[in-house]
Amino acid sequence: MIKHPLLNADMNMLAATLGHTDEVTICDAGLPIPASMQRIDLALTHGVPGFIETVKVWLASSQIEGVVMAQEFADASPEVYQALMAELDNEAERCGRAIPVTYLSHEAFKKRTGISRAVIRTGECTPYANVIFRSGVVF
Template sequence: MLKGIPPIISPDLIKILMEMGHGDEIVLADCNFPAASHTSRVVRCDGHGLPDLLKAVLSLMPLDTYTDSPIALMSVVPGDLAETTIWHKYRCIIDQETTSPIDYLERYAFYERAKKAYAIVATGERALYANIILKKGIFV
């Protein structure tokens, strides 16, 4: 264990966060996201929920301030009645770190952007539409 590193951050995940550069993106994915078919760099965080992981990642990784929206969520498919209460939890966590707006991407646009991400973190999060993309900024 290291001081100051949240215990939810695995050695593999800390390595990925350290390797990422300015403008690289990471996807924090729910348990339904097709992570393995979208990238070769998958970090497993099974058994963990996304709000706790998001809070831990944001405590370590600065967000990109040179873009309009360094945060993106998968928007709800029209006609789907899925609950998105997890988004409120995300906003509360994000507001502690930044005032960045959140972008909402159509499902397949989200998938295409995820394919270009530096890595995808596959979690045990069961909430629907819980996937989130974060764009890394610079440490000042």
């Protein structure tokens, strides 16, 4: 059995096969996911699993070098936005590198998910609780 916190087989396979600059989206329960995308659907019920707890496990299991999120996120859902920013600050400290954040309109964000390798859907029911992680390298 693996020792790191990520137990989901599909997410493990995704993390193991990512290359530098590949993108992965973690989203709330309502984000439209293109039919052509790999969907890893974790949603069980409203709020389970949550967006932040899913982000925490993903960050513990993969290297990132940047994030993309909707401009509307901070104003519409400040508590979840601040929690995400705190996790990004923690990750930057752990890896010793700044993690740049790019902001797009929500419409542009939805289009950008189309280039993600996969979309991980949570049970989160907070508006705009979505993030795209750009994969980095560990060296």
